[in-house]
Amino acid sequence: MSQPMNIQVNLSDLRAAAEQMGAEKRRHDLGAGDDTAIQLERAEGIEISLADLETREGLLHYKDMQVVLFIPDHSRRQGFFEKAVDDGSKGNKYHIGQCQKLDEMKRNNRLERYSISRNPDGQFEIYGFDRSGEQIKDVVELNVCQYCLSLLNYKGAAESSRRRWEVVGEFDINEFFASHSSLFKYLPGNISQRDIGYTKDWEEISAKTRKRANYICKSCKVKLSDNKNLLHTHHINGVKSDNSHNNLEVLCADCHRRQPCHQCMHVSHSDIQLINRLRREQGIITSNLSWDDVFRYADPAIHGPLSHARSQGYAPPMVSFELSDSQANVIGELGAAWPDRMYGIYINNPPSKLHGWVFHSILEALEYFNG
Structure with a gap:
């Protein structure tokens, strides 16, 4: 019986050619092991021991994938599960960092069953028990832990309790992951799938639009003629199929992700460094x-x-x-x-x-x- 062939394909030359032609650079790294990455993006997540959870700069991660930690069990007191289903803010809080509350859980060796997730919908599967003792489940939108927000000072959450509540209310898990994407190798899958909705001739239209703009970002004015892949064409109204001239705007990758509804766009730290180096050389950053x-x-x-x-x-x-x-x-x-x-x-x-x-x-x- 013949042995299966082990075929290795090196796409580095192809990627280099694409960048040379000016194809917009996008990250598509899903995770270490497709099954694990897919499971993490489901509401039920993956059950884990706190000992297996890793941290980086105060953030939680698993196999170089940034994750959040939550407690599915909402049965510790009567009516807790039902209240959480009716109003997720009344349920267990989920953790985005190695906060004092999580440290306390570890010290006290609490026996809850923990799960990790990076579900882009920000929803989590929780469970309780009915009067007959049967387990019941539901998917709810829980609140983020305020201790974690304070630890990371995310969006100034440590400034005051009022500001902290404001950040809780506006918290978007995708935006949070994107804001720390430069620290991790892998990103949530749905965030990397940004090609949906574009017309078939989009690459050609984008290339012509960027060339017409002389490869200069309209917002920060950095010129990227030698790094065209870091220059994007932005749809102002958010409709990717609307390629009318007045709806297209040329932006560097860094400025593009700061546009409304684009906060979830991932830009690597090396790309930010390169863009900033050029900004500095061109007198934009002083x-x-x-x-x-x-x-x-x-x-x-x-x-x-x-x-x-x-x-x-x-x-x-x-x-x-x-x-x-x-x-x-x-x-x-x-x-x-x-x-x-x-x-x-x-x-x-x-x-x-x-x-x-x-x-x-x-x-x-x-x-x-x-x-």
Whole structure:
């Protein structure tokens, strides 16, 4: 009996050619193991032990896939399940970070059955028991944990209890995942499937539109003629089949994701670095940015510590700051830096040690500015 052939295909040259031609760059990484990734995007998620849950910069992940943690069991007191079904905000809260409540659960070795999910609908399958002892299930939209929001200072949630409640009310799980996508390899599948709704000739129309704009982003004015794949054509009214001239706008990938209803668009940290490097070279990012400019150009993954810094009265930092040694060799890049204080926040990889400088990870910076 013949053995099955092991065929390996290298698509790197094809991808490079596509980028050279200007095809818009999109991430389609689903997850480590299709079955696991698909299961995680269902309302029931995957049951897990807290010992198997990993953290990165205070965020929860499983096999390099960012996840949230929830407790399906809503039977601990009479009527709890029914109340949660009627109003999800009255059910168990789900966790997006390694907050004090989760630490307390671990210390007390609580015996709840935990599940993880990255369901893009923000809905979770919960269960209880009827009067006869039969298990009953339903799918509900639970509220996010306020302790997690405070830990991460997501959208300034740590500023006040009022602001925290506002963030809970407007919380969008897809937007949250997208804002931290630069920290993880894999992203939720439905977010990566953004090709639905385009006309068959969309690539050609997009290419012509970007060329007509001289490959310049209409919003931030960065020129991407040598990196056309990072320049997108945006449908202003949100209708992807409406390719009328007045409905098309050329935007860099970073500005595109900041448009209404586009907050769930994932842009890798390396792409943000490249766009910001070009902005800096073209005089768009300078050493005297306002705080509004900082939040416009900085990777959203560091918005939490930046919000703390602003509320503490710090001057606006430099964004995507390149570190140089005594020989003027670039040795690393910081997401944000205060050169006068010799302090910086790095993303993913810590830079080489540099005399006098202090480098903090995102989680360390959250603690530093909130101390």
